[in-house]
Every structure is written in structure tokens, then in C-alpha cells.
Amino acid sequence: MTHRLIILANASLALAACQSAYPAEPQVGAASSAPAPAFIEAACGGCHAVEPPFLSPNPRAPDFEAIANRRGVTASTIKAWLRNAHNYPEIMDFDLTREHVDEVSDYMITLRRRDYVPVE
Structure with missing residues (x-):
């Protein structure tokens, strides 16, 4: 029994050692639930929808969700x-x-x- 605990403890330590100390790129998943920062709302929100439900005030201005989900778009390309x-x-x-x-x-x-899924 003690032998199994030692093996489990060592395995846990080995996995923990594999963790990166550097922050990862934001994960792709569910849309952010955090509101847009005030600057973004003020500077961009007059034309672009910057928060859900993503209805742009200017129909010709793509919403931020649509831009962020375009193929090839990354933090670096933005x-x-x-x-x-x-x-x-x-x-x-x-x-x-x-x-x-x-x-x-x-x-x-x-x-x-x-x-x-892009809205057409």
C-alpha cells in the first residue's frame, strides 16, 4: 500500500514539473463573460459590437466575435x-x-x- 502511494506521489510530482511557468495563449472555448474594457467600448463600440449579443451599431462594421473567429486570426495578427x-x-x-x-x-x-458559426 505504501509503495503505491509513493508511486502515485512521484507521478503527481512528475506531472506538476511539466507545467509551464509562462502564461498560455488564451484558450479557445466559450466566449468571454467579462465585459469589454471601458476603452474598447468607448473607442470601438460606436461602430462595432464589442460584447454579446454582438449586434453592431453600424451594419458594415463586423462585430468583435466575428473578427476574432476568422480563420488565421490570432493575437499577433490582430x-x-x-x-x-x-x-x-x-x-x-x-x-x-x-x-x-x-x-x-x-x-x-x-x-x-x-x-x-458565422452569421450571414
Whole structure:
């Protein structure tokens, strides 16, 4: 019996040693239940739906959930796009600080879902 406990304890320690000390990329799963940060609501929410139920005030502006769930979209691709203001449609003519780029990207990536189905 003691021998089994020692084996189980060693196995648990071995598994714990495999854990990463670095934060993982946000997990794809259920949409974020956290509300959008105030900056995102203020800067983006006038055109884009930034929170559920994801109904954009501007029908031509995709909602954040739809953007986050596009094929190939990652935190890095969102950041790259947001850092290059020349990519923005004319109506989005503003600059974002590095901190705001990170804030928007980090929030958007929480909206990725395995079961996402695009609305047509």
C-alpha cells in the first residue's frame, strides 16, 4: 500500500514539473463573460459590437466575435493590423497606443470559440 502511494506521489510530482511557468495563449472555448474594457467600448463600440449579443451599431462594421473567429486570426495578427493605421477604413481614422493595441487584441482573442458559426 505504501509503495503505491509513493508511486502515485512521484507521478503527481512528475506531472506538476511539466507545467509551464509562462502564461498560455488564451484558450479557445466559450466566449468571454467579462465585459469589454471601458476603452474598447468607448473607442470601438460606436461602430462595432464589442460584447454579446454582438449586434453592431453600424451594419458594415463586423462585430468583435466575428473578427476574432476568422480563420488565421490570432493575437499577433490582430496586433499587427491595429498597429498599422493605414489598414483602417477611412471612418476609423485614429491611432492607438501600443497599450491600447494590446488591450484590444487581448480582449478580442477571448472571444474565440470552437463552436462559432458565422452569421450571414
